[in-house]
Amino acid sequence: MGWTSLLNDASSELLYPVLPLFLTITLGAPASAVGAVEGAAGAASQVVGLAMGRRSDRIRRRMPFVWTGYTLSNVAKPLVALAPAWGWVMGARVVDRAGKASAPLPATRCCATPATRPGPASCSDSTASWTRWAP
Numbered sequence: 001m002g003w004t005s006l007l008n009d010a011s012s013e014l015l016y017p018v019l020p021l022f023l024t025i026t027l028g029a030p031a032s033a034v035g036a037v038e039g040a041a042g043a044a045s046q047v048v049g050l051a052m053g054r055r056s057d058r059i060r061r062r063m064p065f066v067w068t069g070y071t072l073s074n075v076a077k078p079l080v081a082l083a084p085a086w087g088w089v090m091g092a093r094v095v096d097r098a099g100k101a102s103a104p105l106p107a108t109r110c111c112a113t114p115a116t117r118p119g120p121a122s123c124s125d126s127t128a129s130w131t132r133w134a135p
Helices: 002-026 031-059 063-082 086-101 105-112 119-133
Strands: none
Touching: 002 031, 002 063, 002 086, 031 063, 031 086, 063 086
């Protein structure tokens, strides 16, 4: 799961830094649209993360949420490239962030690790996180 998270975050890190240029230059969107897209994505991430986190805690099954989240995220990224207008980019960005927020990875790692050995879960999580930001 660490590799999946790493590759998904790497694809986001490649795509989203150039998103403001794509919106303003290629699609001709106003600068306020860039803020609207990022604001909607952030809001969706928070709302979906709260709802899906509570739901996964109630049913005690996290893998369906992880699979659904990564599927949504990976379907949404190509839609950005195919977008004919900035509203489509907003929709794809919201779906991407909602997908990432619905995957409760830290809780999944902790539940999959025996209570007698909590170190491997935090170690793999820390290593994957560090690798994402390594130069």
